[in-house]
Amino acid sequence: MSNAVPPPESPRFRFAPSPTGFFHVGGARTALYNWALARHLGGRFVLRVEDTDEARNRPEWTQGILDALAWIGISPDDPTFEGPYFQSANAAEHVAAAERLYEAGLAYYCDLTGEQVQERAKASGTPGYDGYSRDRGLEPGPGRVLRFRVPDGAVIVNDAVRGRVEFDSANIEDFVLLRGNGTPMFLLANVVDDLSMRITHVVRAEEHLPNTPKQQLLWEALGARPPQWAHVPVLVNEQRKKLSKRRDKVALEQYRADGIVADAMVNYLMTLGWAPAGDTEIVPWERIQAEFRLEDVNHSPAFFDVKKLLAFNGEYLRMRSVDEFIAESDAWLPPEWDRATYAQVAELVQTRVPTLADVAPMVDFLFLDQPEIDEAAWTKAMKPEWARPLLIDVLDAFGQLAERGEWNAGVLKTTLEGIGTTYEVKPGKAQAGLRVAITGRSVGPPLYEPIELLGADESLRRIRAALERPEPS
Numbered sequence: 001m002s003n004a005v006p007p008p009e010s011p012r013f014r015f016a017p018s019p020t021g022f023f024h025v026g027g028a029r030t031a032l033y034n035w036a037l038a039r040h041l042g043g044r045f046v047l048r049v050e051d052t053d054e055a056r057n058r059p060e061w062t063q064g065i066l067d068a069l070a071w072i073g074i075s076p077d078d079p080t081f082e083g084p085y086f087q088s089a090n091a092a093e094h095v096a097a098a099e100r101l102y103e104a105g106l107a108y109y110c111d112l113t114g115e116q117v118q119e120r121a122k123a124s125g126t127p128g129y130d131g132y133s134r135d136r137g138l139e140p141g142p143g144r145v146l147r148f149r150v151p152d153g154a155v156i157v158n159d160a161v162r163g164r165v166e167f168d169s170a171n172i173e174d175f176v177l178l179r180g181n182g183t184p185m186f187l188l189a190n191v192v193d194d195l196s197m198r199i200t201h202v203v204r205a206e207e208h209l210p211n212t213p214k215q216q217l218l219w220e221a222l223g224a225r226p227p228q229w230a231h232v233p234v235l236v237n238e239q240r241k242k243l244s245k246r247r248d249k250v251a252l253e254q255y256r257a258d259g260i261v262a263d264a265m266v267n268y269l270m271t272l273g274w275a276p277a278g279d280t281e282i283v284p285w286e287r288i289q290a291e292f293r294l295e296d297v298n299h300s301p302a303f304f305d306v307k308k309l310l311a312f313n314g315e316y317l318r319m320r321s322v323d324e325f326i327a328e329s330d331a332w333l334p335p336e337w338d339r340a341t342y343a344q345v346a347e348l349v350q351t352r353v354p355t356l357a358d359v360a361p362m363v364d365f366l367f368l369d370q371p372e373i374d375e376a377a378w379t380k381a382m383k384p385e386w387a388r389p390l391l392i393d394v395l396d397a398f399g400q401l402a403e404r405g406e407w408n409a410g411v412l413k414t415t416l417e418g419i420g421t422t423y424e425v426k427p428g429k430a431q432a433g434l435r436v437a438i439t440g441r442s443v444g445p446p447l448y449e450p451i452e453l454l455g456a457d458e459s460l461r462r463i464r465a466a467l468e469r470p471e472p473s
């Protein structure tokens with residue numbers, strides 16, 4: 001899947017997920033930001049799977065990442081895409097880089113255990129590692145960790161989103177590069193990979209900002225110019241808490257299974273921290289890709305508003321042609337439902353549903369022998385004292401229409417409205433009982449086309465059956 005390496009002047013972005021078994025919407029947003037930039041600037045989007053943690057090294061999880069990326073339009077078949085690379089495959093390179101730092105005196109070995117480090121910190125009242133072994137000149141040996149010698153002074157991180165961020169190295173401990181068993185730490189592996197993959201832009205989640213001064217020092221210590229950093233804002237829920245898999249629905253796969261369509265999701269994700277110019281946020285990908293700039297990304301937390309996502313999704317569904325909508329919703333319908341019948345009401349549904357998963361419950365009454373009546377809806381519809389006599393009149397009048405062969409939506413509608421007028425009830429209220437009798441529910445698509453489709457016999461049977469229900473007590 002790897003492609004030929006482009007000339008060095010073209011920007012190289014990367015997306016570096018740690019597999020978790022599901023694809024977080026925040027990861028999707030980060031991937032899309034990188035993708036938009038790489039595509040627009042004629043660069044590369046490098047996928048690197050950060051799988052050094054043994055538990056994460058599962059092929060099906062990598063496949064999950066590729067599937068999720070493909071769904072949001074980031075395809076390995078696109079020439080912008082490069083990889084996937086696997087961090088675990090580069091372990092020797094990570095260790096070699098650490099050893100170079102040691103040889104150059106930029107890192108040193110330390111034999112304190114984690115517990116001892118903590119005890120010393122407690123005794124001195126200063127958190128973190130105190131540089132105990134800096135000048136002890138220890139050789140490598142079993143159980144000894146390799147630590148980076150953090151130089152004095154300030155570390156200035158120039159971040160495309162957050163501007164100039166200054167860190168005082170007095171607050172940065174001599175962090176570990178290689179564990180006591182010789183395996184590389186994440187910070188080191190991440191930098192060495194970015195460096196050897198000639199990454200020019202690191203666009204990633206804000207939670208990595210505290211790592212950035214350490215990583216920048218490593219880039220410099222390894223003799224390279226650090227990349228352009230950009231830390232994109234954290235996603236929060238309605239309570240303004242960071243999205244978490246325990247509290248919130250965060251899996252992209254779940255939104256997909258719940259009937260969100262990819263183009264709506266992509267557009268919505270792009271607006272979490274950024275807005276296209278103009279008065280609507282609903283814009284096609286081509287425009288997003290052309291307009292998106294890191295400099296315009298906001299740095300305050302972005303509210304992942306599920307209601308807004310649903311509104312985007314509804315808008316996108318309404319932009320489809322009816323035929324497209326029919327094709328797209330097909331997989332959400334039970335296979336035994338008659339497609340020709342569905343095709344006749346699809347447009348009525350298309351204008352109303354927020355997601356593809358909402359289609360079936362809106363039309364099921366056309367395909368079921370007897371839809372289940374929602375008790376609460378029926379009780380409510382039948383509550384006014386005029387409701388039952390009105391429905392009896394409707395049954396009678398519809399029966400006459402059937403006999404005269406005038407069973408069509410227009411006549412059914414005016415007949416109902418006429419009866420409503422004699423009871424001095426507005427059409428919406430007048431049809432409430434009829435709707436529950438026919439569909440089982442109090443909400444749904446416009447009623448008369450479906451009643452026409454259902455046919456006189458079945459419709460009249462349902463109205464009769466509903467009227468025979470025992471009176472609510």
Ligand code: GLU
Pocket residue numbers: 015016017018050190203204205208
């Ligand atoms: N593997 C890290 C993560 O999934 C990403 C690190 C990075 O983007 O630099 O959080």
